[in-house]
Amino acid sequence: MASLPGPERATSLSGRNTGDRVYRGALTLLALTLPAALIAILGGLLWNAWPSVRTFGLEFLFRSTWDPVAEVYGAAPMILGTVISSLLALLIAVPLALGVAIFLTEFSPGWLRKPVASLVELLAAIPSVVYGLWGVFVLIPLLRSHVVPPLRAALGWLPFFEGVFYGNSMLAAGIILSIMILPYISSVSREVLLAVPPAQREAALALGATRWEAVWSAVLPYGHLGIIGAVVLGLGRALGETMAVTMLIGNRHEISASLLQPGYTMAAAIANEFAEATTQLHLAALFEIGLVLFGVTVTVNAAARLLVWRVARGSAVGSRAL
């Protein structure tokens, strides 16, 4: 403790110091519970998954058999299903979300800006299970009658569109996921575009750029890291999404190149099987899937944070340089 102000000052504050110390201790304890919970979850997953990790080793990640009777477990189809459904969602959502963000920040008339932004963000407020329900009773019939037939007529020769379409499929899950992650990507991108200094737009326009050229060649490049961050954030959401995907993806433990065929994701497998897992090894296998999913989503989210953070810092540095 610094003794600069003199001894009598230190004693006169000592009574208040105790209260201060208690207060600080309590707050520190509260603040530490959250990281502690994270570590507890990770520890619990590891502990419970350990029998599976020890029995199957790395092969767990690459094998595609899932046989509770023979007690052989491999998660490859679920891992692949999670990745494919999420990437499909990004493929659909990113252009749409960027379009919304660019329209709202650069081209929209003032009166339209607020309502459209709020409505898009409202998509994030719809419960997952409602998306699932809508998917089963509206999206899948629509796909079956209006989307898949022309798609197969045009692109049926590609392996991605082979086989009979029954409804529940990777395609249906990807589309529903894309709608669910769209608000996240578009609202973060919008923030990023709004943070691009007007001087950048003016510089481009004054050099003879059209509005669109200014967006494309000056505004987007300026904010590209933040937009990548927004996309990765959306990816993180898609990877872990459970309910709607479980209702739509078909839950078949198989690897198929065709998007029209059913698949499985890690999240869906856990949700479907935890109640029926009677043997210790089955449960441990589910926990190991949980561990993989945890690892993937934490990594993806950390990457997104890092990118968005670098943009925020980068623009601060840019403005200081001026």
Next chain:
Amino acid sequence: MTSAATAPSSASGSGAASDAVSIREFDFWYGSNQALHRVSLDVPARAVTGLIGPSGCGKSTLLRSINRMNQLIADTRHRGEILLFGRSIFEPGTDLVDLRRRVGMVFQRPNPFPKSIFDNVAYGPRLNHLGRRDELTHRVEEALKRAALWEEVKDRLDEPGTALSGGQQQRLCIARALANEPRVLLLDEPCSALDPIATQRVEELLVELKEQYTIIIVTHNLQQASRIADFTAFLYLGELVEHGRTEQLFTRPRDERTEAYLTGRFG
């Protein structure tokens, strides 16, 4: 309608004595707030014209009207005429892209793109498809030389433009404008964010550039206007109070408001 009256001044075309920009009875409004009142000003080619006046007098508004940057702001309107080498910039069918290529602009704060030095200068030529691809390198070099920046950056053209010092960034922005081969260069307080040495370099540069370009510069700094401007226009409350040769305006102002401003009694 006013173009008939201006025909004589534009007839000689490239003649050194002709006016590059003629502003006729120009009014400008932001919403219901009138920022410019019947401003008429002839800007001679290949000379530096300074626009001075207290904050909010309409200098920047006038400057930004010449390349029609003001129309990006919602709810603005204008009345009157601005002629660029004898042709109205408000003529229906005027190509804004072409107008802004011919009338370059440099802003108050340096605003290089977060791209390499090369790509910053090449931005305009690429956008406007000027010249052949293989000439681009030459064009960039030429623009950087004219902006007196070449010697400082020739070995690091692939480094980001944002890594340069403030004064270098501003000269980079001037090079970026010059690469478009403009005929008129508008500068909006280009030195207000620069230190005295960087300011001096930019001023020297502008004096060199007036051999080839028509330069209009808004400045808060009266010394700067007296150092580099051949002609000076004084604006006050949206009106053009006085306009003439710099030395005449500074030494023998005709209007008492000009005199008051020059002697520091307001602004």
